[in-house]
Amino acid sequence: MRSAGERTVEKLRGRRVLGLCAIGNPDAFLATLQSLGADIVECQCLDDHALFSAELLAATRHTAERVQADIVVTAKDAAKIAQVMAPAGAPIWSLEIEFTLLNNEDAVWSKIGEALASGDKRIASSQ
Numbered sequence: 001m002r003s004a005g006e007r008t009v010e011k012l013r014g015r016r017v018l019g020l021c022a023i024g025n026p027d028a029f030l031a032t033l034q035s036l037g038a039d040i041v042e043c044q045c046l047d048d049h050a051l052f053s054a055e056l057l058a059a060t061r062h063t064a065e066r067v068q069a070d071i072v073v074t075a076k077d078a079a080k081i082a083q084v085m086a087p088a089g090a091p092i093w094s095l096e097i098e099f100t101l102l103n104n105e106d107a108v109w110s111k112i113g114e115a116l117a118s119g120d121k122r123i124a125s126s127q
Contacts, residue, residue, distance in 0.1 A: 009095070013037030016069040020060055020092075021077055022046035029074055032095070041069050052077070052084050057092075 017038045021029050026045035033040055044060060046052075064071045071092045073081060078094035101108055 009036050012072070014039060016041045016067070017072045018060065018064045018067065018069040019043040019045075020071055020073045022048060022050040022052070022080070023074055023076065024048040029095075032097070033072060038072070041067050052081050054084055057081065057084065061092075 012033065013036065015038055017033060017040055019026075019030050019033055019038075019040055019042075021044075023029060026043070030040060030043055030045075042063060044063075060071060072095055073092055075094050075096045078092070081092060
């Protein structure tokens with residue numbers, strides 16, 4: 001998790017969190033938080049690619065303070081939030097997820113390259 005500093009995901013275990021996201025599969029994000037031991041007391045799931053406003057973030061921070069929870073967002077959403085607001089008030093933590101391909105890495109990158117070269121609409125619409 002990241003905010004002003006960096007913490008390990010173990011810090012989520014037992015913590016009260018408010019999950020905030022604007023992604024296509026919010027259930028997967030919330031399931032990840034749960035699997036890490038977070039106590040999700042509130043969630044605000046916006047439409048995929050929704051824009052964050054200063055008003056929404058102020059209201060979310062107010063809700064987090066009311067329910068005594070930390071706000072946790074996806075890394076993608078953290079980048080969008082950083083463009084909207086100056087850091088002030090309750091921290092907003094970013095959950096960053098990494099993965100490693102255990103085999104067939106060259107084949108996966110080849111398929112990605114082919115999709116990009118062909119102008120695959122699924123690739124373009126996710127950006």
